[in-house]
Amino acid sequence: MVDKADKAAKLNAESLADLLKTMQVLRDPLKGCAWDKQQTFVSIVPHTIEEAYEVADAIVSGDMAAIKDELGDLLFQVVFYAQLAKEQNEFDFAGICEQLNSKLIRRHPHVFAQSTQLTTTELNQQWEHIKAQERAGKQQDTDASILANIPKGMAPLQRAQKIQKKCSAIGFDWSTLPPVVDKIHEEIQEVLDEVNAPQPNQQAIEEEIGDLLFAVVNLARHAKVDAETALIKANQKFEKRFRAVETILKQQGQGIEAATLEEMEAAWQTVKKQ
Structure with missing residues (x-):
């Protein structure tokens, strides 16, 4: 009898295989997408950054459906890079996963090695020490x-x-x-x-x-x-309030462009009270 964990693992593997196959088709020289075929590591960097911000925005909104959707878009970026590297005979998605898994185990000896409880300060010190060792091992830390x-x-x-x-x-x-x-x-x-x-x-x-x-x-x-998260929320709050100001002024029979600063300020204070 297959348990739930095995069934979930099988579904995950099948879903990932389907995604990697889709990415391969998108980059196919003959039947692939014209836009996807033109992309390079450098050209999709702005999209990767944008998708990361959209994930953060979705998380702040608390909309789980949006979070799921945006995480998919972010995962697509990783899959895209993996396909590009595979075409160049550098590495593939499996290699990314294997390296990440090894790194996570190596950087968490308190979990996978000696199973020791550490304080937050000790965890941070251990993390930095291990990263320093990794850089030294690569002989790139000039x-x-x-x-x-x-x-x-x-x-x-x-x-x-x-x-x-x-x-x-x-x-x-x-x-x-x-x-x-x-x-x-x-x-x-x-x-x-x-x-x-x-x-x-x-x-x-x-x-x-x-x-x-x-x-x-x-x-x-x-x-x-987190300063970045705080500013994201501040931007959202300001936008929400400013849109409400526009609505109030519109209900009063005038557009935001025609309103005086005093009228806009009065509407703003009304929104804040609400």
């Missing part, structure tokens, strides 16, 4: 900085948080919240000083605003908030 290997193409908010986390791991960090907040006030003042200068320097203003954003990301990290 950059000895603790900030090495942070992707340059990572979203700016995420990269700022990653940089700060790396520095914090070796003690370069405030241990309490007040100095973090004080730093934000300091950066705000420096922005204002540049903006209100007799002859404002746009480059200096940009630099100071960058410092302010970096300081705000630091506050988010200390408050155990």
Whole structure:
């Protein structure tokens, strides 16, 4: 009698096989899709990034059907890269899975080796130590900085948080919240000083605003908030409220373009109260 786990594993294998076959057909030189056949590793990178953000957006919305759909789109990106690599005789999807599985087991010795309970701090230290060993084994770690290997193409908010986390791991960090907040006030003042200068320097203003954003990301990290997720939610909240303002003004017989700032502000306050 086949148990549920075996049945699920069989269905997963069949579904994956079907997906890989579909991807192969899409890239077929004769009967494939014209767009898919033209793509390269480089050309689909923007789509991969976009799909990752759409997954995050779906998760924030809480719509499980949308999450399922967007995860499928993101998985398609991995399958696409695997097909491209297979055509170039570099690796295939199975190779990706095998390497990932080995990495997960290697990076979790407390689970797969000695089965030891570790604290969050100990887990982070172990994780970084194992990653450092991996880089050394590849003999590619010519950059000895603790900030090495942070992707340059990572979203700016995420990269700022990653940089700060790396520095914090070796003690370069405030241990309490007040100095973090004080730093934000300091950066705000420096922005204002540049903006209100007799002859404002746009480059200096940009630099100071960058410092302010970096300081705000630091506050988010200390408050155990992911800055990227927080901004995604803030964008969604603003959009929802602004659309409601448009609706209110339309009900009053005027479009948003014709409304005064005072009228828009009054509608905004109405939406906030609601």
